[in-house]
Amino acid sequence: MTSRLKDVAALAGVSIRTVSNVVSGSGAVAEHTRAKVQAALDELGYRPNVAARNLRAGRTGLIGLAIPELHSPYFSELAGLVVQAAQQRSWTVVIDQTFGDPDAERRLLEGTGGRLVDGLIISPWALRPEELAARAQRTPLVFLGERSPAGLADRVAVDNVAAADEATTHLLGLGRRRIAAIGLQPHLHNGTARQRHEGYHAALDRAGLAPDPALERTVETLHRKDGYAAMSALLDEGAEPDAVFAFTDELALGALHCAHNRGLCVPEDVAVMGFDGIDDARYANPALTTVVPDKRQIAERVLQCLADRIYSPASVPPQDIVVPHHLEIRASTVGRAGESYEPTH
Amino acid sequence: MTSRLKDVAALAGVSIRTVSNVVSGSGAVAEHTRAKVQAALDELGYRPNVAARNLRAGRTGLIGLAIPELHSPYFSELAGLVVQAAQQRSWTVVIDQTFGDPDAERRLLEGTGGRLVDGLIISPWALRPEELAARAQRTPLVFLGERSPAGLADRVAVDNVAAADEATTHLLGLGRRRIAAIGLQPHLHNGTARQRHEGYHAALDRAGLAPDPALERTVETLHRKDGYAAMSALLDEGAEPDAVFAFTDELALGALHCAHNRGLCVPEDVAVMGFDGIDDARYANPALTTVVPDKRQIAERVLQCLADRIYSPASVPPQDIVVPHHLEIRASTVGRAGESYEPTH
DNA sequence: GTGAAAGCGCTAACAA
DNA sequence: TTGTTAGCGCTTTCAC
Numbered sequence: 033m034t035s036r037l038k039d040v041a042a043l044a045g046v047s048i049r050t051v052s053n054v055v056s057g058s059g060a061v062a063e064h065t066r067a068k069v070q071a072a073l074d075e076l077g078y079r080p081n082v083a084a085r086n087l088r089a090g091r092t093g094l095i096g097l098a099i100p101e102l103h104s105p106y107f108s109e110l111a112g113l114v115v116q117a118a119q120q121r122s123w124t125v126v127i128d129q130t131f132g133d134p135d136a137e138r139r140l141l142e143g144t145g146g147r148l149v150d151g152l153i154i155s156p157w158a159l160r161p162e163e164l165a166a167r168a169q170r171t172p173l174v175f176l177g178e179r180s181p182a183g184l185a186d187r188v189a190v191d192n193v194a195a196a197d198e199a200t201t202h203l204l205g206l207g208r209r210r211i212a213a214i215g216l217q218p219h220l221h222n223g224t225a226r227q228r229h230e231g232y233h234a235a236l237d238r239a240g241l242a243p244d245p246a247l248e249r250t251v252e253t254l255h256r257k258d259g260y261a262a263m264s265a266l267l268d269e270g271a272e273p274d275a276v277f278a279f280t281d282e283l284a285l286g287a288l289h290c291a292h293n294r295g296l297c298v299p300e301d302v303a304v305m306g307f308d309g310i311d312d313a314r315y316a317n318p319a320l321t322t323v324v325p326d327k328r329q330i331a332e333r334v335l336q337c338l339a340d341r342i343y344s345p346a347s348v349p350p351q352d353i354v355v356p357h358h359l360e361i362r363a364s365t366v367g368r369a370g371e372s373y374e375p376t377h
Numbered sequence: 378m379t380s381r382l383k384d385v386a387a388l389a390g391v392s393i394r395t396v397s398n399v400v401s402g403s404g405a406v407a408e409h410t411r412a413k414v415q416a417a418l419d420e421l422g423y424r425p426n427v428a429a430r431n432l433r434a435g436r437t438g439l440i441g442l443a444i445p446e447l448h449s450p451y452f453s454e455l456a457g458l459v460v461q462a463a464q465q466r467s468w469t470v471v472i473d474q475t476f477g478d479p480d481a482e483r484r485l486l487e488g489t490g491g492r493l494v495d496g497l498i499i500s501p502w503a504l505r506p507e508e509l510a511a512r513a514q515r516t517p518l519v520f521l522g523e524r525s526p527a528g529l530a531d532r533v534a535v536d537n538v539a540a541a542d543e544a545t546t547h548l549l550g551l552g553r554r555r556i557a558a559i560g561l562q563p564h565l566h567n568g569t570a571r572q573r574h575e576g577y578h579a580a581l582d583r584a585g586l587a588p589d590p591a592l593e594r595t596v597e598t599l600h601r602k603d604g605y606a607a608m609s610a611l612l613d614e615g616a617e618p619d620a621v622f623a624f625t626d627e628l629a630l631g632a633l634h635c636a637h638n639r640g641l642c643v644p645e646d647v648a649v650m651g652f653d654g655i656d657d658a659r660y661a662n663p664a665l666t667t668v669v670p671d672k673r674q675i676a677e678r679v680l681q682c683l684a685d686r687i688y689s690p691a692s693v694p695p696q697d698i699v700v701p702h703h704l705e706i707r708a709s710t711v712g713r714a715g716e717s718y719e720p721t722h
Numbered sequence: 723g724t725g726a727a728a729g730c731g732c733t734a735a736c737a738a
Numbered sequence: 739t740t741g742t743t744a745g746c747g748c749t750t751t752c753a754c
Contacts, residue, residue, distance in 0.1 A: 034492070036746095036747055036748085037747065037748065037749095038747080046724075046725090047724060047725045047726075048725085048726090048747095048748085048749095049724065049725060049726080049749090049750085050723085050724060050725080052748070052749065052750085053723095053724090056749080058749095059723085059724095059750095060723065061723070061724085062723060062724090065723080065724085079492055080492075080747085080748080081432070081492055081746085081747050081748070082437065082492060082493045083428055083431035083432040083437055083492075083746085083747080083748095084432050084730090084746070084747035084748040084749090085747080085748060085749080086428035086431075086432075086730095086748095087426070087428040087429050087431075087432050087730050087731065087732090087746090087747080087748075088729085088730055088747085088748050088749050088750090089730085089748090089749080090730075092427065092428055094471075101457060102447075102453055102456055102457035102460060103453060103454050103457040103656075105450060105453070105657075108447055108448060108450070108453030108456075108457075109448050111447055111453075111472075112446060112447035112448040112474060115447060115472055115473075115474055116474065124471050124493065125471070125472065126439075126469050126470070126471055127456075127460055127470065127472055128460075129457060129460055129461065143424060147379070147424055147425075147426055147427060147428075148427045148469065256656065256659075256660045260660070285657070285660050286660060288660075288662065289660040289661075289662060289664070292662040292663070311448075311601065312450075312630075312657050314601075315601045315605070315630050315631060315633075315634040316634075316661075316662070317633065317634060317637040317661070317662040318637070319634070381730095381731055381732085382731070382732065383731080391740075391741090392740060392741045392742075393731095393732085393741085393742090394733090394734085394740065394741060394742080394743095395739085395740060395741080397732070397733065397734090398739095398740090401733085403733095403734095404734095404739085404740090405739065405740095406739075406740085407739060407740090410739080410740080425731085425732080426730085426731050426732070428730085428731080428732095429730070429731035429732040429733090429746090430731080430732060430733080431732095431746095432730090432731085432732075432746050432747065432748085433731085433732050433733050433734090433745085433746055434732090434733080434746085435746075723754105724753105724754085725752105725753085725754080726751105726752090726753080726754100727750100727751090727752090727753105728749105728750090728751085728752100729748100729749095729750100730747105730748090730749095731746105732745105732746090733744105733745095733746095734743100734744095734745100735742105735743090735744085736741105736742085736743085736744100737740100737741080737742075737743100738739105738740085738741075738742095
């Protein structure tokens, strides 16, 4: 069943070397010989053995993608794009889920798997910058998304502060004055929540509004249920928000569902917006206004960085790549006008 | 940087064999020696070379997961569970997206990658049963989900006919009589749509209702936008449905969004239900009634099958494993009662 | 244009 | 209990 180069060589009556040349397309082979070898190749249904190849080449052709969870729409969309982009570069992607577990992140950075991958893309979550720094020198590494300290390794992200500022400014522009923020994560050491929080404050500040602690909500994770719970608390505790800026779309969708269950009108009673630009947002009821990072470009740039690190021995200083984003305004903030919005792709 | 067994052996002043024993934990090593070796191991930061190991073992420790697209919630949830379950068995998962492309499916079945994976889990989409059969004999193979012909290889799926019947029966039980079906895919050769269609008919039949072609809608893909378009057409063409059974949750969410945009009340004017039990369904407005396959069990059984095929040379006849499902009844079909439903996890 | 052979790093059969 | 060594299948240098 499993035929090796040797078998093909024997059948074709040539040496192993010649078969190898035919398979790889390298080296010069006489047309006559090539045909003979190809016939043998086909007859035996030869498939190269990757393990042997890798051992020889010192590379595996695999790259790792470490994300908190595949299950969440933002990461699955991103992962899909990374897998696609990697394929174009003849890389195969191995996906690891860290579930926000610091030990899992640590293990991946240390490369426990034993040089399984040629490079690693990681979206850190629970690890402190110092610890990341200490471990970042093994395999080529790129920090992904908005949750990584700059200066340690290449990093690809959107400008979270600016984006959160724009989001908040959009709500302010609609005349909202009691804008809640859902998604603070003071217990985590990634910068995302902090940066979005900062942008939110900056916008309020420019509008001459003082931040109200009663309107700022901490969440444990970024799932819909946390958004739902935060919104419930906000309403129960009489914070009386007239708008909600959720730091992720999932949180926003949870908040939206809560508003719906409470019989509130969105956006009349309370406007809601999210961040991430996931597909669900477009089809929510009402459709959710959100900040959309250019995910395709994120995937592309991340792989570009990795390729540079893997193939170019010359060590360039860590790059900090900022990917564009834009606001997608829908019914959850502008109401009727957006209500009649017909989705297009 | 990259140290090999040989280096460790030299440093510890023992043979390569002893180091190997310490690393793998096999073989008996004197406590004294072990400590010495361990010290050397730590000092050099030794990491085994997987490629070499694989070459030796004749296995790569990788399994492939081929799905239409990672991007869709149903598949990303499933993929997340498969990755997790695989990890417990010390397997690493390589994800491939076929995007419903027959050539991509063909290539994967043929194992173009060259024995990269020890086994393959595939959710076929565009390939005909005959073709699947012809190619199914290379690496151990398990067909995943509801889209695979039985009898060719192991297969894990829910009972689609029964599930669709239950779904339709639920709507009939609410007094609905003009129940539309969204999600027919006569152009595809996978059985899913056909089976759900069959269950839908069976239920109508038992209720003494004749199927109305005007209520049955074909879709090109299973995305939300297709559900949206199908619902639009249904309404525009005056089919006057009082309920919609969408063959997937994504389609249902598209339909729901369309109903919302048209100002229809769900479920008063039209009840909507889906199939797949994705997380978005729970938080839709109104929350979506859906058929929930036990995804965790699907992942578990799929890996079990693969493990059996990979480790047991004895060739058992192909198994056809049916995984349980249940109806999750929410506001999109039962209205107010379910409206006050507070999500719990 | 083709063949012979070394060796990638590891495991395990055989020796001591 | 530990050392020596053959090969896993492939690529590639060196020789013809």
